Amino acid sequence: MSFVGRPNAGKSTLTNAMVGTKVAITSDKPQTTRTVVKGIVHRSDGQLILVDTPGIHRPRTLLGERLNDLVEATWTEVDVVAICFPCNEKIGPGDRRIAENANKLKKGIKRVAVATKTDLATPEQIGEHLMSIQTLGADLGIEWAEIVPVSSVNGDQVELLADLLIKLLPEGPPLYPDGELTDSPEEMIIAELIREAALEGVRDELPHSIAVVVEEMRLREDRPEDKPLMDIHAFLYIERDSQKGIVIGHKGSRLKDVGQRARLQIKELLGMPVYLDLHVKIAKDWQRDPRQLRKLGF
Ligand SMILES: Nc1nc2c(ncn2[C@@H]2O[C@H](COP(=O)(O)OP(=O)(O)OP(=O)(O)O)[C@@H](O)[C@H]2O)c(=O)[nH]1
Structure with a gap:
């Protein structure tokens, strides 16, 4: 599965929180991630392979174009696409564009909405944010398989997210040996x-x-x-x-x-x-x- 979202949405931090170790670097600068990093979560009920991708943005350089292409190529390989919408920011045109693209993916791919950074918002703000995600889905005709609020910083609901994601994956043999946490050299x-x-x-x-x-x-x-x-x-x-x-x-x-x-x-x-x-x-x-x-x- 893959986390997507605009730059700085918290994708890499969430990947690391789920894997339980640092496989992707993070920073407070947007567009930190430049490669596709795979993090592997091993559990008794399955193996969750997380593909962390660069944030999608309007490209201003050749590097930007290459990164966007990389993300779109990744989208065709996964079973679940989870779009990250940070709770401390309003849903904007950038998020909308990403959701629209996710909606163009092949039918079998499940869409999940993740409301990230809940520790930065009040319960009321989180409630409103979840409603906006719901509305965005309804506007665009996206059927969210789940809408999950999480905080990677205090670990809130991270385990629950893994539970829900594993349930959405098709059955199959494990793709990575036990204990391997990433495929990056x-x-x-x-x-x-x-x-x-x-x-x-x-x-x-x-x-x-x-x-x-x-x-x-x-x-x-x-x-x-x-x-x-x-x-x-x-x-x-x-x-x-x-x-x-x-x-x-x-x-x-x-x-x-x-x-x-x-x-x-x-x-x-x-x-x-x-x-x-x-x-x-x-x-x-x-x-x-x-x-x-x-x-x-x-
Ligand atoms: N308070 C808080 N901050 C978070 C959380 N998740 C991520 N952050 C911060 O948000 C910033 C961006 O996080 P990243 O994980 O690098 O975001 P990204 O979506 O991978 O960003 P790109 O690589 O730019 O696409 C960093 O400063 C993180 O520390 C969270 O749950 N709570």
């Missing part, structure tokens, strides 16, 4: 963790300009077996020379801080200490350049 998760750390505290256009690629990752040689160390070399790409100063900070302080925060997360992921070598590079206007996009994995 380790290098990709690591690059994402670095990007997440780099997004903290940057503003305006800069969050969109940042891309991270892990160039090399290998166990340090000559280490005792019980004291492994992973060497990781990564590049943090930006689009313009003028962005360099902000990312690196005074005497490299900001980059150092980003590296430190990312390193702790990577250490937790890999279960071993990590040496992270992080360099900043310029890939001029990469969001609009097909060649650069390819190089960066889009």
Whole structure:
């Protein structure tokens, strides 16, 4: 199944809350998610495969177009599409467009509405929000299989959502081995963790300009077996020379801080200490350049 919704609706946070571990990075900047991440929830009554997708938006760059295409391609592969409508924001034209698109999907796909971020709204606001979702469904002729309010931050109703979603899935053999929580390669998760750390505290256009690629990752040689160390070399790409100063900070302080925060997360992921070598590079206007996009994995 797949969570969809406009940027910042809380899709990645909900994916992580359901999987119980961080498989997708999150931030308060819209359009953080750039890849399709699969999170797997293992339960006694079934396996729920969550496909976290980039938020749908009006594309302004080639990257934006590619991301929208990716989402629409995902929609054809799933059994359930759950549209996220954050409770702290009114339902707007963006939500409507997404719901309309979801409605064009093939007949068998079930539609679920998830009212996210309930912790940010009063019970009255949540009530009104649920009514608006109902009305939107009626307007567009969408039959919601469920409408579920949740909070990923305090965990409210997250378990219930998993119960309801599993019931909507067709019966079949498990698709992933027990214990596997994501299908993303380790290098990709690591690059994402670095990007997440780099997004903290940057503003305006800069969050969109940042891309991270892990160039090399290998166990340090000559280490005792019980004291492994992973060497990781990564590049943090930006689009313009003028962005360099902000990312690196005074005497490299900001980059150092980003590296430190990312390193702790990577250490937790890999279960071993990590040496992270992080360099900043310029890939001029990469969001609009097909060649650069390819190089960066889009
Ligand atoms: N208070 C509260 N904040 C939430 C909740 N879920 C998500 N957020 C916050 O909302 C922001 C966006 O969350 P994401 O999960 O990154 O949203 P997304 O829909 O994946 O966003 P894109 O990647 O931009 O498409 C982050 O700052 C989250 O911490 C929630 O249940 N409660």
